Amino acid sequence: MLVLGIETSCDETAVALYDSVQGLLADRLYSQIAIHAEYGGVVPELAARDHIRKLVPLIRKSLEDSRLGLQDIDGVAYTRGPGLAGALLVGATMGQALAFGLAVPAVGVHHMEGHLLAPMLEQTRPHFPFLALLVSGGHTLLVDVAGPGEYNILGESLDDAVGEAFDKTAKLLGLAYPGGPSVAKEAEKGRMDRFKFPRPMTDRPGLDFSFSGLKTFTLITAREHEDDNQQLTDQIRADIALAFQEAATDTLLIKARRALQQTGYEQLVIAGGVGANKSLRQKLNEMAEQENISVYFPRPEFCTDNGAMIAYVGCLRLSAGESEGMAVAVKPRWKLSDLKPPGERKHKVKS
Amino acid sequence: MNILALDSSTEACSVALLTKQNVVEKFEVVGRGHAEHLLPMINALLKENGASIDDIGLFAYGSGPGSFTGLRIGTAMMQGLALARERKLIAVSSLAALASRQQGTVLSVIDARMDQIYHGLYRVQKNNSPELSGKISVSYPDEIDLPDSGNIILTGTGWDRYKDKFMLMKSADREITGIDNEYPHAADIARLALYGSGQGRETDPANALPHYVRNKVAKTMAER
Numbered sequence: 001m002l003v004l005g006i007e008t009s010c011d012e013t014a015v016a017l018y019d020s021v022q023g024l025l026a027d028r029l030y031s032q033i034a035i036h037a038e039y040g041g042v043v044p045e046l047a048a049r050d051h052i053r054k055l056v057p058l059i060r061k062s063l064e065d066s067r068l069g070l071q072d073i074d075g076v077a078y079t080r081g082p083g084l085a086g087a088l089l090v091g092a093t094m095g096q097a098l099a100f101g102l103a104v105p106a107v108g109v110h111h112m113e114g115h116l117l118a119p120m121l122e123q124t125r126p127h128f129p130f131l132a133l134l135v136s137g138g139h140t141l142l143v144d145v146a147g148p149g150e151y152n153i154l155g156e157s158l159d160d161a162v163g164e165a166f167d168k169t170a171k172l173l174g175l176a177y178p179g180g181p182s183v184a185k186e187a188e189k190g191r192m193d194r195f196k197f198p199r200p201m202t203d204r205p206g207l208d209f210s211f212s213g214l215k216t217f218t219l220i221t222a223r224e225h226e227d228d229n230q231q232l233t234d235q236i237r238a239d240i241a242l243a244f245q246e247a248a249t250d251t252l253l254i255k256a257r258r259a260l261q262q263t264g265y266e267q268l269v270i271a272g273g274v275g276a277n278k279s280l281r282q283k284l285n286e287m288a289e290q291e292n293i294s295v296y297f298p299r300p301e302f303c304t305d306n307g308a309m310i311a312y313v314g315c316l317r318l319s320a321g322e323s324e325g326m327a328v329a330v331k332p333r334w335k336l337s338d339l340k341p342p343g344e345r346k347h348k349v350k351s
Numbered sequence: 352m353n354i355l356a357l358d359s360s361t362e363a364c365s366v367a368l369l370t371k372q373n374v375v376e377k378f379e380v381v382g383r384g385h386a387e388h389l390l391p392m393i394n395a396l397l398k399e400n401g402a403s404i405d406d407i408g409l410f411a412y413g414s415g416p417g418s419f420t421g422l423r424i425g426t427a428m429m430q431g432l433a434l435a436r437e438r439k440l441i442a443v444s445s446l447a448a449l450a451s452r453q454q455g456t457v458l459s460v461i462d463a464r465m466d467q468i469y470h471g472l473y474r475v476q477k478n479n480s481p482e483l484s485g486k487i488s489v490s491y492p493d494e495i496d497l498p499d500s501g502n503i504i505l506t507g508t509g510w511d512r513y514k515d516k517f518m519l520m521k522s523a524d525r526e527i528t529g530i531d532n533e534y535p536h537a538a539d540i541a542r543l544a545l546y547g548s549g550q551g552r553e554t555d556p557a558n559a560l561p562h563y564v565r566n567k568v569a570k571t572m573a574e575r
């Protein structure tokens with residue numbers, strides 16, 4: 001079964017073709033980072049306006065890449081949520097229209113399920129069950145992945161997502177958007193023991209996270225070290241970036257280790273954009289060695305938003321007989337734990 | 352050539368099928384429910400008229416201006432259908448579609464929120480495509496330049512919302528006639544698309560976009 005996957009939940013327009021036998025055949029992405037940079041964050045209306053410009057050309061390029069035609073498509077998958085409503089609607093409407101025009105089924109996919117199962121697109125893949133640490137601009141989750149569609153949230157952020165904390169830290173230090181890569185780059189020049197930031201909620205049991213206090217601590221530290229013109233020296237800026245990154249990644253590490261001990265699982269999968277952070281990767285690799293577990297990092301382009309993961313999950317669900325009715329309905333808020341294994345969802349077709 | 356048309360620029364949602372014989376339309380006021388209603392309406396329209404999506408030679412959409420989200424749902428729907436069927440698309444102004452339901456001097460007005468309206472002034476003759484004078488723009492109702500004399504017909508959601516303000520624009524030489532509860536209709540989009548295709552205005556699905564008119568939607572960090 002050849003599935004076209006469409007992802008438009010935030011600021012990347014992505015299209016991929018996944019075949020149940022041949023695997024991933026095309027994976028195209030257009031990033032809107034440049035558009036949103038001068039606004040200091042994603043502007044939902046501008047994101048939606050750009051998706052509708054880029055989607056048709058990306059679908060055509062994906063078909064060209066795989067030397068396939070529209071008539072070869074057996075099903076269409078699109079991100080149904082969670083995400084920005086206006087952005088989601090572009091991909092969902094396009095997906096449903098294409099499926100109707102091609103007389104094939106369409107299925108709406110949970111964006112975070114895409115991230116959780118993205119490692120299954122790699123040659124070396126984990127086997128179920130495993131623990132997933134999902135870290136992005138919108139989410140910080142520790143998930144017990146028993147099987148496809150069987151997700152138990154073990155811990156999550158009670159306030160800001162870790163990626164959001166990176167973005168806000170970048171903003172207050174005057175670094176470029178998106179914050180993840182720019183804070184990491186700045187941290188390379190920092191001195192390790194100049195500042196010590198708190199590791200929030202690690203001193204008590206449980207697997208939940210909180211990053212808003214760390215963000216405030218970073219802000220206060222920066223204010224205290226500004227000169228009379230409210231400027232930081234380059235060295236202090238780098239020191240703060242490093243102290244923040246150390247605190248954030250240590251916190252993720254401590255909770256991931258705790259979740260592994262609690263579940264007894266021996267495999268840890270990292271997903272989401274913050275998974276690209278080198279310091280985090282290094283710490284998790286060291287832990288994996290100490291604890292004798294396997295840690296799986298999908299390649300960076302599968303960590304961030306992509307169409308491949310949507311096409312993959314869509315293929316699982318379409319193959320199991322799932323499909324949507326004709327009414328297009330996105331879910332900007334949608335809990336992972338509401339999902340069911342492929343084929344178990346009983347869809348009520350409206351009208 | 353059969354044309355499938357839609358308009359989703361306002362609270363109304365409509366789809367129409369134009370064949371050699373006639374135009375048939377489905378029309379509903381759905382508020383913000385365009386995504387939910389459009390494809391079921393298209394499917395029902397085709398079925399009831401014994402047609403299939405393969406029979407469509409041209410896809411037409413009301414390109415706005417109007418609700419940003421509504422416009423994108425309508426545009427993405429037609430992009431997807433045209434792409435799948437390897438057909439062309441044609442954009443028709445939703446303001447022109449409104450004007451085409453009247454005859455004479457027509458000011459089409461669609462609510463733009465933030466106390467503003469989208470508007471276009473048209474001369475409409477029987478059996479002809481409305482002729483735009485000046486350009487389509489967005490402004491406060493009292494900033495619109497109306498012709499000094501004659502009867503001006505106001506139509507669209509902007510009239511319903513700002514009736515009182517428009518009535519103040521009446522003068523000894525200028526008559527104002529408002530049409531209540533009027534929306535752009537897909538049947539008119541289909542008819543105007545037929546004129547448009549005669550003039551070679553079809554485009555590839557990749558180039559078919561909404562006509563937002565209001566393009567400043569956020570402040571940059573520098574502007575803040």
